[in-house]
Amino acid sequence: MNANGNDLDATLAALADPTRRKVIDLLRAGPRPAGELAQAVQMSAPALSRHLRVLRAGGLVQAEAGGEDARLRLYTLRQEPFTALQAWLDQVQAFWAEQLGSFKDHVERTTP
Numbered sequence: 001m002n003a004n005g006n007d008l009d010a011t012l013a014a015l016a017d018p019t020r021r022k023v024i025d026l027l028r029a030g031p032r033p034a035g036e037l038a039q040a041v042q043m044s045a046p047a048l049s050r051h052l053r054v055l056r057a058g059g060l061v062q063a064e065a066g067g068e069d070a071r072l073r074l075y076t077l078r079q080e081p082f083t084a085l086q087a088w089l090d091q092v093q094a095f096w097a098e099q100l101g102s103f104k105d106h107v108e109r110t111t112p
Helices: 005-015 018-027 034-040 045-057 079-110
Strands: 061-066 069-077
Touching: 005 018, 005 045, 005 079, 018 034, 018 045, 018 061, 018 069, 034 045, 034 069, 045 061
Parallel strands: none
Antiparallel strands: 061 069
16 A cells, blocks of 8 residues: 555545544454454444455454454454554644744743
8 A cells, every 4th residue: 555645645534434443453453354353343243344345445453364264254453554644643733833833932032
């Protein structure tokens, strides 16, 4: 996933839902199967499946075959979209730091 606007839009759209953010928080501790995630967020497997589909489409998570049971899918976080999101947030923060610095300079110059 590259850092273009469409990717950032998909990331932000995926993170807009509190259930999906909870799944992201759970996956920060490590890979988990869908069933465990569903229990943790107190949601049915089919309902969580829809959220996982959005997270996969946004590139935030990936599913891999887990262990001995090929049907078991372990979900893990992908670093790239979070890196791109952080880069964008850093740019926004730099903009506001510059704006506030300029305002401070202006106030200090114009205030007796």
